[in-house]
Amino acid sequence: MFKKILPLAILSSLIVGCTASPTGRNQVLLYSSGDMTQLGAQSFEQIKQQEKINTDPKVNNYVQCIADTLTHYVDQSTHWEVIVFDSPQVNAFALPGGHIGVYTGLLKVAKTPSQLAAVMGHEIVHVTANHSNERLSQSKITGLGLQVTDYALQDQAYKDTAMQALGLGIQYGVALPYGRTQESEADIVGLELMAKAGFDPQESVALWQNMAAASGGNQPPELLSTHPSHDTRIKDLRKAIAKLPAEYRQPQELSCSL
Template sequence: MKSPLLFSLRNPGIIVVSTAVLFSCTSSPLGRRQLMVMPDSKMNEMGVQSFEEMKKATPIETNPEINAYVKCVALPITREAGDATGVSSWEIVVFKDKTANAFALPGGKIGVHTGMLPVAKTPGQLAAVLGHEVGHVIAKHGNERVSEGMITQGLASVAAISVKDPKYQSLVMAGLGIGAQYGIALPHSRTQESEADLIGLDLMARSGFDPRESVGLWQNMSAASGGNAPPQFLSTHPSNETRISALQSHIPEALTKYEAAQKAGKAPHCVKPAGL
């Protein structure tokens, strides 16, 4: 939609009204109302730009078996995700990084660290990770967080914001949840985490991955943290029994979708390379 906000920046009184209008007409895939002031196109631009910078800064895994495996799991998830943010094709890159982390960005970008593969032990568990991350994107959680930051900073210039402008870079990186390596990561809110869990569960089931594997993933993540030094993924994705029991309560519904997907011939056969 065209934002009335862009025409009312000179009058703070109108900004409040406009924000309320936007607030009332936007909702997440699970029906939660969201406050978002950034156009999808701008978020996609930021995601693409940030991803390009990460590709320059982090070594990329070129092993064809590893790449084929990760794409085998990721592509069915992205197909089910649809193009809610105006993106119909996704780029999937495996980064050589020992931390157990994965992320997805607006603009159709997915990054998986090699360190995630020993923790997400099966294709289904990796599908749970990627479903969760893609869930953050299609629910536009980055837009929510950047919008909150913009509003906190007085809505300086939503229209003019550029990811290349250093003034906004930290806000954007933090809002997209990819600032950990720059020391500026913002944790997702509990609401966003729960939402991404349930969207991820739905995506993996509809893709033909057994949704029960999601529980094993979070248990592995918790075990991998071993107490002192939690994996990077966990540091922004708090794992707890509440999360696992919330997933478990939605598994019967997800199993119905999983069975329907299998009947429709959706049964990804992804082979994890030996030694990972």
């Protein structure tokens, strides 16, 4: 009886943070920024130990330049660590606490600085919009992994499992991927971020056209996927570009080049 009551008692004792996302969507966040920073930092260290890190100065300077240009327009109190991984994966990610990982396979699909900025801006917004916190909080509220996450921040063994549920560790795979709403939000807010930073917002459309071509049409139906389809993303991005302030639709001369 006591074991059944304890998780509910702990859950009710948590301070539930009701906030609004960058698009005004209601969010419930159960974890502090310190908790999320700790989880993000530990996960990133594990990834760096397991993945091959790219040491090409030209590639690293290119990715770092784009990251620096983008993060200048987000929370200035965060120092963003940027690592390039040697892998054919067409992927990038960002973790709470200011960690960005970019796989070299992405550079073959994101063919221009603005296209890479579209991906990195999207991933940065997942962090700044507290999507990881929201995802873990939702899993707690709905009872997914409740026994584990109740003690995630007190016990090291449970902390690793909590990161698996979060999908933070790339080595674990994405057990709970971002929902379609979060993905669409990251697309739109990420577009605004890249445009504000001086990148060409039109290139975000070209990026997803490249993604569609690279996938060879091997994408599950949108209804069965937490990610919007390529066509939906392109349509939504075009609408969002038309709503950008005129000055954001005019790309600036930037020094990032490969």
